[in-house]
Amino acid sequence: MTKQADVVVIGGGITGTAVLHELAKYNLRAILVEQEPELAAGTTKANSAVLHAGFDAPEGSIKARMNVEGNKLYHDLKDELDLQIRWSGSFVVAMDDEQMAVLRDLLKRGQDNGVPGLEIWDGDAVRKSEPNVSKDIKGALWAPTAGICWPFGLALAFAENAVVNGAEILRECTVTDIIVEQGAVKSVETDQGSIETKYVINAAGIHADEISHLAGDNSFAIHPRKGEYILFDKTAQKNLVYSPIFPTPTKMGKGILVCATTHGNVFVGPNAQDMNDDEKDNTAVTISGMDETLEKARRLVPNIPVGAAITEFAGVRAVSSTGDFILGPSKITKGLIQAAGIQSPGLTSAPAIAKYLTDAIVREMGAVKKSDYKKGRPAQPCxxxxxxxxxxxxxxxxxxxxxxxxxxxxxxxxxxxxxxxxxxxxxxxxxxxxxxxxxxxxxxxxxxxxxxxxxxxxxxxxxxxxxxxxxxxxxxxxxxxxxxxxxx
Ligand SMILES: Cc1cc2nc3c(=O)[nH]c(=O)nc-3n(C[C@H](O)[C@H](O)[C@H](O)COP(=O)(O)OP(=O)(O)OC[C@H]3O[C@@H](n4cnc5c(N)ncnc54)[C@H](O)[C@@H]3O)c2cc1C
The missing domain is CATH 1.10.8 (Helicase, Ruva Protein; domain 3)
Known part of the structure; x- marks a missing residue:
């Protein structure tokens, strides 16, 4: 097989599918390649599924900008693409005065990032809204624009709309090489053949550094950090929590939360374990990870329904060597566009990342919007x-x-x-x-x-x-x- 495309997107997670959805609005030949039979088979299938409000990332970072913009875009996309999102708001809780001070810092940071509606609540107000949280909670940061979602469903919706609008998705298609001539991308080589193209969007998740190396750009590395979860049967503890309940964050991340899914289950997690670089695909759960997850979750919500656990799973964060998302054209290889180091809040940021990268390509190519672009996708019977x-x-x-x-x-x-x-x-x-x-x-x-x-x-x-x-x-x-x- 030899194919021609204007843009090849590598990776069918939330980043790649959101980009394909955006590209499909233009008169462009866009092809997405995914190595597995299903989309969202990487980190997108195993995360906390929270659409963050945007107060975590430092002011001025790419993450902060994409998070706040992405959250806003999902508010519009929810109805357009029939996305499974519940705008639940979120709490970050504090147990003592020291942690309350951290919440005030987060409030200030959120306001600087442009997050609307943030408030500090006292413990009693939190318990009135969430009766099952610990009596030891002293206060919380309330973020009304946060939500919970079904990540696989979001990626599928982006992909289906793109396909309805003429984009192509090649599944079970692994990228094996990228041919670069005179410093510019010429083609993407896969185990299904070659795709000639001038633009490659690297949305390969934890493997994005390896894809970048194939195109001659070694300017960053991606390190894996695993997070483990426990999921509970939805009949066991209905309405245990309505909004995600986060602890006060630490250097390792947002911490172990207690959260509901859009389908009504409760889950707890994730812990944070730095892994060796040859363990990027290691999503095995461990007994120590389960113990840690349960113990920390119980500090937030004591009556976790332990006996109703139905499964455990783990996701791997793509921690970039730059400490931020790596977005935009490679400084080394012309035509290589990076969407790398997309760790949390990557799910939330995806529509904003997609718009940012597509706008740049469209400007450079002089592409125009399709006159017959179709919004939405075929309804799914339930x-x-x-x-x-x-x-x-x-x-x-x-x-x-x-x-x-x-x-x-x-x-x-x-x-x-x-x-x-x-x-x-x-x-x-x-x-x-x-x-x-x-x-x-x-x-x-x-x-x-x-x-x-x-x-x-x-x-x-x-x-x-x-x-x-x-x-x-x-x-x-x-x-x-x-x-x-x-x-x-
Ligand atoms: C524990 C945890 C909790 C998180 N919680 C949240 C949260 O609550 N909210 C939030 O906003 N974000 C969260 N995130 C982050 C979010 O899940 C990620 O940022 C997002 O899923 C990354 O999506 P992606 O498309 O960039 O990568 P992925 O989903 O990993 O997709 C990359 C794809 O590329 C494919 N691929 C790789 N190499 C090749 C190749 N050679 N050829 C073809 N295909 C290839 C892979 O198979 C994969 O499908 C969390 C992450 C983790 C790990």
């Missing part, structure tokens, strides 16, 4: 949210909506089939899970897993032995013939 009358009407139209596959989350066969055939369809078991919630409930796919595998096999016209959990080689079954698969 059976459990419908009224009885609407459910009956849907079943009458397509009987597959009458077959419940996931009992914990009430997900029907119709929704799973839709998820597979959407503009950016599910290719794996976890792809179905993240689009529909089949397998997200208390039994974690114990009941519906085999049925989801059968449906994937049928709809994708592949043998069962070729169905994967999530990553490229994570086959669900051992294939006797090819003697492959069977392990993640």
């Amino acid at each position: 059976f459990r949210m419908l009224t009885n009358a609407d459910q009956r009407a849907l079943i009458a139209k397509d009987s597959r909506y009458g077959r419940v596959i996931c009992r914990c989350e009430t997900v029907t066969e119709g929704e799973i089939v839709d998820a597979i055939h959407r503009p950016v369809g599910a290719r794996t078991v976890d792809g179905v899970k993240r689009r529909t919630r089949a397998g997200m409930g208390r039994c974690q796919g114990g009941f519906c897993g085999p049925r989801v595998i059968q449906i994937l096999s049928r709809e994708l016209h592949i043998p069962i032995t070729k169905v994967r959990k999530e990553m490229k080689k994570s086959y669900m079954f051992y294939d006797k013939e090819t003697q492959s698969g069977g392990k993640a």
Whole structure:
């Protein structure tokens, strides 16, 4: 395969998909390449899912600017792209006078960064709003513009809108080299062939330094810092917290929070563990990490429903050697545009990063906006949210909506089939899970897993032995013939 593009985006996380969504508004040939079968398979799938207000990053930093702008942009994008966001506000709590002083610094920093509505509350006011927080909390910084979101859903929405508007996404396509001639990008080489292009946007997450090296720019490094989480069943402790509850931050980050998901579960985490540079993809959870996470979360909210833990997971922060996001044209290689070192608040900043980078490329290329640009994306049916009358009407139209596959989350066969055939369809078991919630409930796919595998096999016209959990080689079954698969 040899393809031509005006811009190649490397990486299908929140940064890459947000950039593709922005590029797709212009008369440009844009291609996104992602090495895994599903989008958002890197850090974007495992984080705290908070859309931060913007008081954490130092005034004048790129992070601060992108955070505040990104948060504002999501307020508009929520309805346009049907994003799963709840504008919950957030609390950073203090336990003593020393920590109260830190909150006052954060308030000042937030105001300098342009964050609206910040207030310091006393402990009783916090407990009135969040009855389950510790009686030891002395006060909190309240940020009304913060929110919680479903990160995979955001990335998928950006990607689907981009595809509807003519952008191309190549999945299971690993970048192996970038050809540079006379100091300028010529092509991106992948294991699916070559893509000739003048512009490359490097949104490769924790691997962004390696991509940059391929194009001859060694000006920064990315170091991995892992964070572990515990997720609880949503039936166990409904309404434990409404807003994210953060401790007072330290040098290592924002600390271990207690938070609800947009789907009603509670989770706690993340801790912060610096890893070796050869452990960038190590997302294993540890017993010590779980102990630390629980212990610190209990200081904020004592009655964490420990017995209702349904899963643990970890995400890896892309800590840059510059201490800030690395955004914009490389000083060494013409046509290489960096979106690197995108650690927290990267999720929040993504729409602002996308606009900033796209504006620069569009100016340079003289590209114009598409006259037939389509807002939004095809609606995604969600059976459990419908009224009885609407459910009956849907079943009458397509009987597959009458077959419940996931009992914990009430997900029907119709929704799973839709998820597979959407503009950016599910290719794996976890792809179905993240689009529909089949397998997200208390039994974690114990009941519906085999049925989801059968449906994937049928709809994708592949043998069962070729169905994967999530990553490229994570086959669900051992294939006797090819003697492959069977392990993640
Ligand atoms: C513990 C933790 C908590 C966080 N909490 C928050 C939060 O609450 N709010 C917030 O705003 N931010 C938060 N963040 C930060 C946020 O999650 C990240 O900034 C964001 O997800 C980064 O997205 P990305 O697209 O840049 O990278 P990724 O999501 O990692 O995407 C990069 C993609 O590039 C692909 N790729 C890599 N190499 C290649 C190659 N050679 N060829 C093709 N594809 C390739 C990968 O497969 C991956 O899909 C948190 C991060 C962590 C780790």
